[in-house]
Amino acid sequence: MQPANHSAPRKEHRPFQSLDLRDPPFRSHHSHIESSHSTWRIVQGSLLARGGSPRRTPMQASFSGRSLDAAPGQDEACWRSSAPLPCRHRQRSHRRRQHDAAPCSATLTTGPRITVAPGEGDPSNRRGGKQRQMTGKEVEEHAMRSTIEWGKLHPSGLQLPTCWSPEALEDAYRRCGTITADYAKTFYLGTKLMTPEKARGVWAIYVWCRRTDELVDGPNASRMNPRELDRWEERLEELFAGRPYDIYDAALTATISDFPVSIQPFRDMIDGMRMDLVKPRYETFDELYEYCYKVAGTVGLMTTPVMGIEPSYTGPVEAVHKAALALGTANQLTNILRDVGEDAVERNRIYVPLEELDQFGIRESEVLTGMFSRTTGHIDDRWQAFMKFQIARARQYFADAEAGVDHLDADARWPVWSALILYRQILDSIEKNGYNNFTKRAYVPKWKKYLSLPMAFGRATSKPAVKQGPSKQVSMQPPSTP
Numbered sequence: 001m002q003p004a005n006h007s008a009p010r011k012e013h014r015p016f017q018s019l020d021l022r023d024p025p026f027r028s029h030h031s032h033i034e035s036s037h038s039t040w041r042i043v044q045g046s047l048l049a050r051g052g053s054p055r056r057t058p059m060q061a062s063f064s065g066r067s068l069d070a071a072p073g074q075d076e077a078c079w080r081s082s083a084p085l086p087c088r089h090r091q092r093s094h095r096r097r098q099h100d101a102a103p104c105s106a107t108l109t110t111g112p113r114i115t116v117a118p119g120e121g122d123p124s125n126r127r128g129g130k131q132r133q134m135t136g137k138e139v140e141e142h143a144m145r146s147t148i149e150w151g152k153l154h155p156s157g158l159q160l161p162t163c164w165s166p167e168a169l170e171d172a173y174r175r176c177g178t179i180t181a182d183y184a185k186t187f188y189l190g191t192k193l194m195t196p197e198k199a200r201g202v203w204a205i206y207v208w209c210r211r212t213d214e215l216v217d218g219p220n221a222s223r224m225n226p227r228e229l230d231r232w233e234e235r236l237e238e239l240f241a242g243r244p245y246d247i248y249d250a251a252l253t254a255t256i257s258d259f260p261v262s263i264q265p266f267r268d269m270i271d272g273m274r275m276d277l278v279k280p281r282y283e284t285f286d287e288l289y290e291y292c293y294k295v296a297g298t299v300g301l302m303t304t305p306v307m308g309i310e311p312s313y314t315g316p317v318e319a320v321h322k323a324a325l326a327l328g329t330a331n332q333l334t335n336i337l338r339d340v341g342e343d344a345v346e347r348n349r350i351y352v353p354l355e356e357l358d359q360f361g362i363r364e365s366e367v368l369t370g371m372f373s374r375t376t377g378h379i380d381d382r383w384q385a386f387m388k389f390q391i392a393r394a395r396q397y398f399a400d401a402e403a404g405v406d407h408l409d410a411d412a413r414w415p416v417w418s419a420l421i422l423y424r425q426i427l428d429s430i431e432k433n434g435y436n437n438f439t440k441r442a443y444v445p446k447w448k449k450y451l452s453l454p455m456a457f458g459r460a461t462s463k464p465a466v467k468q469g470p471s472k473q474v475s476m477q478p479p480s481t482p
């Protein structure tokens with residue numbers, strides 16, 4: 001391997017000065033709630049064991065160096081009271097009744113861990129007598145359908161009872177905004193163009209995604225295990241049932257109350273984190289596709305219902321959701337291509353499909369050590385050819401996403417165009433680095449970022465170009481022989 005020549009500073013975990021994410025469970029304005037079932041009670045916002053001594057919940061997830069208390073186990077869930085919480089309820093009682101009758105099962109679809117029975121799904125399945133696992137594409141399709149169905153069932157959100165004061169909720173959203181600004185400044189600025197309701201909804205989603213990602217990618221990642229992710233998922237189900245655990249969860253509960261955001265992509269993102277815990281290699285592109293959908297495409301399904309589709313759009317909503325999914329996949333593929341060396345050396349992870357490496361005559365061990373020619377010291381020709389193919393495919397997903405951005409509500413287009421344009425430039429940077437993603441980190445320089453923002457603004461405010469026939473497609477299949 002060549003000596004390290006990192007052309008960009010490594011991503012650092014920025015310390016938060018002003019925020020302590022080790023929050024107590026969310027403080028209701030009814031500051032004293034006693035559950036008949038549980039051994040816990042909430043007194044002035046802190047979680048106390050029956051004896052009254054403060055107790056940490058067992059799961060300590062972390063968030064950029066600081067720890068936060070995450071999902072309490074089923075047995076210790078402080079919100080599980082058989083008595084109704086003394087909440088203020090919203091007006092739409094017909095919706096509430098529907099929800100009260102069956103908090104989850106009636107309205108929530110099941111998770112994606114689904115097998116397809118013989119004869120169902122694609123024709124290739126009809127021959128075998130056994131059930132088979134869904135492909136990555138099918139998992140994504142299932143979530144997209146759930147999202148669209150959810151939107152039809154709950155066009156104005158879940159209308160959950162409110163258990164918090166407006167001030168507390170305001171504070172929750174403000175904190176979500178601060179975190180979003182700290183991690184993703186450009187994107188945060190873009191959200192400032194949205195209506196305040198949409199902006200804070202997107203921040204609440206951002207924070208939930210960031211926390212979920214930090215479970216497997218943050219400083220406490222080594223302590224993470226599937227059981228803890230199960231507990232995080234239980235906590236998700238709770239917040240979708242109107243029982244948020246802490247202030248950030250409460251912001252998300254309020255968001256799903258106001259917007260038709262389905263639970264399915266959230267479950268799927270947790271599943272993506274499960275994949276990260278147990279799966280260091282991806283055999284085929286479909287396996288990788290499933291991963292990309294789960295950790296990034298999900299973000300598209302979560303945020304599109306908040307950002308909204310332009311009212312004058314009369315085409316199929318599927319097309320917009322597919323574009324949102326494509327942007328997630330494009331971003332994640334780009335992220336993977338940028339980090340090949342780092343993932344291999346620091347985490348023994350290879351995300352690019354082994355089957356495709358093989359088609360380019362590349363061995364797994366070569367990716368782990370870096371592919372430099374012994375004679376010239378430059379990047380090996382096989383790796384260059386491999387990367388050209390991977391970059392072309394990622395660009396194709398960006399192109400597929402472009403089609404949908406103009407159908408979003410006008411106030412949401414700028415942040416999305418910015419995300420698209422900025423992230424796509426990382427691919428250009430990989431090319432500029434001579435495809436050396438082993439010891440160089442591709443990045444977009446600040447001046448280029450600043451130049452991209454007015455460009456994105458122009459794109460967001462200009463009339464969409466009328467497409468003359470289908471766009472040029474690159475082959476999504478690697479050549480059988482390089």
Ligand SMILES: CC(C)=CCC/C(C)=C/CC/C(C)=C/CC/C(C)=C/[C@@H]1[C@@H](COP(=O)(O)OP(=O)(O)O)[C@]1(C)CC/C=C(\C)CC/C=C(\C)CCC=C(C)C
Nearest residue numbers: 206209210213296299300323324327328331332404416419
């Ligand atoms: C522009 C916009 C409205 C974005 C949504 C904001 C949001 C909620 C982002 C959550 C991102 C997040 C924390 C995801 C967790 C998993 C993860 C880390 C995924 C990677 C993101 C890159 O983040 P970063 O550069 O910080 O990664 P590192 O940690 O540094 O490695 C991902 C690559 C995925 C991001 C995916 C999106 C932003 C999806 C975008 C799709 C839409 C917003 C839908 C747009 C709609 C249409 C119709 C095109």
